[in-house]
Amino acid sequence: MGLTKTEMFTDLQNEIALFSKAFGHPARVAILQHLFKIEGCICGDLVEEIGLAQPTISQHLKELKLLGLIKGNVEGTSICYCIDEENWTNMKKVMLQFLDQDIANKKCC
Amino acid sequence: MGLTKTEMFTDLQNEIALFSKAFGHPARVAILQHLFKIEGCICGDLVEEIGLAQPTISQHLKELKLLGLIKGNVEGTSICYCIDEENWTNMKKVMLQFLDQDIANKKCC
């Protein structure tokens, strides 16, 4: 059905899934890496850097912005996108909590 | 088109995206959390624990297994699934490298 049953999971589980989904496409990974490398950025750059069409990049940026991981400031005719450091730090905490789990005992396998 | 153009990205970017995709569904997050909490596990448990139908859980397990994050050993009529610690550690390295990036300079925004 393509419809995730979010109501049967905890808020934390859904949050982890949402962040992960954002990183679940190499274009968005590349965009974020680029935004980290350069101090601030413009969408046009990304279209060249990544190699996808402008509407596609714009759509990926929108998703990242909706999640709060990046923010965009109007700067003349172009828009300056950059990492939202505070939200990125919060996201990192949530993700690390998940990734850094240790195995309890281990009886089988 | 629903088709990710993986060929235009680096291996690392695609790897990060693949791992993230696996975590991009709350059921798979819940499965992994459960496998961490309990030492080894059986699929039947998960069906009760998670609340989705058995074929659905089985499918999620298959994806996680394909990625190498979990492994399953036959144990009588049931199968004991558990975290593949070595691969989990490797995955963690890749993901941390991505999540722990720091901003270069920061000129705008």
Added chain:
DNA sequence: TAAGTTCATTGCAATATTACGATTATATAT
């Protein structure tokens, strides 16, 4: 052997995602 248990696979329907051409907004410059 027959019945039961457990999990995988198949097949399908519904929804989501990805990508891009065409168009539209917004601002700047002439």
Added chain:
DNA sequence: ATATATAATCGTAATATTGCAATGAACTTA
């Protein structure tokens, strides 16, 4: 006002994902 530049939005096509009923495979027990 007109032209230009940049990025968002719309519309659409193709593919992917999610979920489950039905079925199948493998093993255990009576």
